[in-house]
Amino acid sequence: MTITFYYSPQSSAGRIRLTLAELGVPHEAVRVDLRAGDQKKPEFLALNPNGQVPTLVIDGTPIFESVAIQIALGERYGVEKGLWPAPGSPEQLMALTWIIWGQVNLTSALFRYIKNTSDWFPKEQQDAKQAEAAMTEARGLLRILDGRLDGRQYVTGERCTLVDLDLASVLGWGLQAAKIDISELKNLKGWLGRIMERPAVKAVMAEG
Ligand SMILES: N[C@@H](CCC(=O)N[C@@H](CS)C(=O)NCC(=O)O)C(=O)O
CATH class of the missing domain: 3.40.30.10 (Glutaredoxin)
Structure with a gap:
C-alpha cells in the first residue's frame, strides 16, 4: 500500500x-x-x-x-x-459519534469565533454579535466534552483512540487562538494533559 x-x-x-x-x-x-x-x-x-x-x-x-x-x-x-475500536463494537459507534461531533460542532464554533475576531481575517467582514454567539456555543460544547470525560480517562472509555487525538489537536489550536481558559473544566484539562504527554504528540509538536 x-x-x-x-x-x-x-x-x-x-x-x-x-x-x-x-x-x-x-x-x-x-x-x-x-x-x-x-x-x-x-x-x-x-x-x-x-x-x-x-x-x-x-x-x-x-x-x-x-x-x-x-x-x-x-x-x-x-x-x-488499539487506536481505533473494532468494527461493530459499541466503542466504534462512540468513536464515530464523537469524532464527527468534534468537526461539525466544536471545530465549527471555534472557527466561527476566530473568523470574527482574529487578525488573520479581514476586519470589515467581522461581526461582534456572531463572535459572541460562537463563543457561547463553543463554551457550551466544551462543557459537554467535559461532561463526557467525567469518570472516563478518554472519550470512548479507558483507552486513548484517534478520537482523543483528533479532538485534542483541534483544541490545542482552538483554545489558544480563541483565548479560552478551561481551568474550571477539570476533566477536560486532565484529559488534555494526558494526551500532551504522549511521545508521538511531543515529537510532532517539537517538529513545529
Ligand atoms: N474541512 C477541511 C478543512 C481543510 C482546510 O480548511 N484546510 C486549509 C488549511 S487549515 C486549507 O487548505 N486552506 C487553503 C485554501 O483554502 O486555499 C478538513 O477538515 O480537512
Whole structure:
C-alpha cells in the first residue's frame, strides 16, 4: 500500500500528521505551499477539488476532509494498534459519534469565533454579535466534552483512540487562538494533559 500525504505546516493537516505518527504508517509527505497557491493548481484540484490540505492518496485514490481521513486510517491501521475500536463494537459507534461531533460542532464554533475576531481575517467582514454567539456555543460544547470525560480517562472509555487525538489537536489550536481558559473544566484539562504527554504528540509538536 502506498500513501501520499499532502500537508502544510500549522494547518488542519497537523491532525493527520499526528495520526500517521501514532500509527507508524509509512508514507510520503508532500508539502503544499498555500501562500504560493499550489493548492489551487489543476494537478492538486484533481486530487481535492476544494484545493485544501490535508489530502491523502491511498493506492491512487484521493481522500480529503480530515475526519474522513482519520476514520479511513483508523479502520485500516488503528484497530491492531488499539487506536481505533473494532468494527461493530459499541466503542466504534462512540468513536464515530464523537469524532464527527468534534468537526461539525466544536471545530465549527471555534472557527466561527476566530473568523470574527482574529487578525488573520479581514476586519470589515467581522461581526461582534456572531463572535459572541460562537463563543457561547463553543463554551457550551466544551462543557459537554467535559461532561463526557467525567469518570472516563478518554472519550470512548479507558483507552486513548484517534478520537482523543483528533479532538485534542483541534483544541490545542482552538483554545489558544480563541483565548479560552478551561481551568474550571477539570476533566477536560486532565484529559488534555494526558494526551500532551504522549511521545508521538511531543515529537510532532517539537517538529513545529
Ligand atoms: N474541512 C477541511 C478543512 C481543510 C482546510 O480548511 N484546510 C486549509 C488549511 S487549515 C486549507 O487548505 N486552506 C487553503 C485554501 O483554502 O486555499 C478538513 O477538515 O480537512
